Amino acid sequence: MTAIRLDGKLTRDEIFTDLSARVARLNAAGITPGLGTVLVGDDPGSHSYVKGKHSDCAKVGIASIRKDLPADATTEQLNAAIDELNADPACTGYIVQLPLPKHLDENAALERIAPEKDADGLHPINLGRLVLGKESTLPCTPRGVIHLLRRYDIPLDGARVTVVGRGVTIGRPIGLLLTRRSENATVTLCHTGTRDLAAEVSRADIVVAAAGVPHLITPDMVKPGAAVIDVGVSRTEAGLTGDVHPDVWEVAGAVSPNPGGVGPLTRAFLLANVVERAEAQLAAAEGE
Numbered sequence: 001m002t003a004i005r006l007d008g009k010l011t012r013d014e015i016f017t018d019l020s021a022r023v024a025r026l027n028a029a030g031i032t033p034g035l036g037t038v039l040v041g042d043d044p045g046s047h048s049y050v051k052g053k054h055s056d057c058a059k060v061g062i063a064s065i066r067k068d069l070p071a072d073a074t075t076e077q078l079n080a081a082i083d084e085l086n087a088d089p090a091c092t093g094y095i096v097q098l099p100l101p102k103h104l105d106e107n108a109a110l111e112r113i114a115p116e117k118d119a120d121g122l123h124p125i126n127l128g129r130l131v132l133g134k135e136s137t138l139p140c141t142p143r144g145v146i147h148l149l150r151r152y153d154i155p156l157d158g159a160r161v162t163v164v165g166r167g168v169t170i171g172r173p174i175g176l177l178l179t180r181r182s183e184n185a186t187v188t189l190c191h192t193g194t195r196d197l198a199a200e201v202s203r204a205d206i207v208v209a210a211a212g213v214p215h216l217i218t219p220d221m222v223k224p225g226a227a228v229i230d231v232g233v234s235r236t237e238a239g240l241t242g243d244v245h246p247d248v249w250e251v252a253g254a255v256s257p258n259p260g261g262v263g264p265l266t267r268a269f270l271l272a273n274v275v276e277r278a279e280a281q282l283a284a285a286e287g288e
């Protein structure tokens with residue numbers, strides 16, 4: 001038996017169709033949503049992600065604003081780029097591409113973003129609202145994972161989910177989303193300090209692998225029929241390698257590959273967050 005493929009590109013295309021229609025409605029009301037990106041340095045991976053985000057914008061009719069800074073940019077230069085986007089009415093929402101070079105403080109940068117323009121959902125106010133169960137801009141990758149699971153009718157209510165990785169973009173926030181009443185899953189968060197990873201993974205109906213360790217999840221760890229979402233990605237000599245060993249396809253019921261899985265959805269929900277910010281602005285203007 002081979003697992004069914006949870007297709008991130010197909011699902012992304014469906015989301016783009018919906019977003020294009022919503023952008024057209026915003027345009028008709030005189031609003032063009034704009035996504036900003038702040039990119040520091042010349043990491044090839046980061047450049048390719050940012051390029052992808054801007055080409056997605058063009059597909060759905062979102063304007064894009066790029067701020068590219070050199071690898072040796074100072075905190076003052078980074079702050080100035082952030083302040084400009086905070087003040088720019090053409091910028092509906094934006095991101096500071098992570099990771100930043102070591103000499104810059106990522107948390108300070110994220111905190112400087114105006115919370116209502118935080119397209120990543122990583123500002124402490126938005127993460128705090130998520131913890132409190134209040135409406136907030138949600139982190140893109142966790143949103144993508146949950147959308148993909150729902151798209152393929154994978155049951156969440158009562159499901160045992162094992163998340164591997166405690167990073168701020170996925171591992172930490174996804175548990176907060178999956179344990180809301182609307183999802184109702186039971187989540188175990190594993191990390192490098194987990195004593196018996198295989199035992200934690202083998203209990204799971206759904207495995208979210210977000211450790212960034214090539215082929216960490218092997219077939220012997222996976223419960224037959226489980227859904228396995230490969231979020232982690234590493235650039236190796238062999239190219240892009242996910243956290244999930246290819247033989248897992250023979251045991252799992254469903255696999256979201258990497259590439260071709262949650263990556264395209266992370267980008268789609270970044271655009272969705274921008275469109276939603278623009279819709280909120282329009283609703284507020286109409287309510288005046």
Ligand SMILES: Nc1nc(=O)c2c([nH]1)NC[C@@H]1CN(c3ccc(C(=O)N[C@@H](CCC(=O)O)C(=O)O)cc3)C=[N+]21
Nearest residue numbers: 048049095096097098099120259260261263264266267
């Ligand atoms: N502030 C911030 N927000 C992010 O959302 C953010 C970030 N920083 N830093 C890096 C990670 C990584 N990330 C990806 C986005 C798209 C793909 C993607 O589309 N991948 C394609 C392949 C792309 C390729 O070939 O390079 C795929 O999976 O099929 C992957 C990874 C967003 N991140």
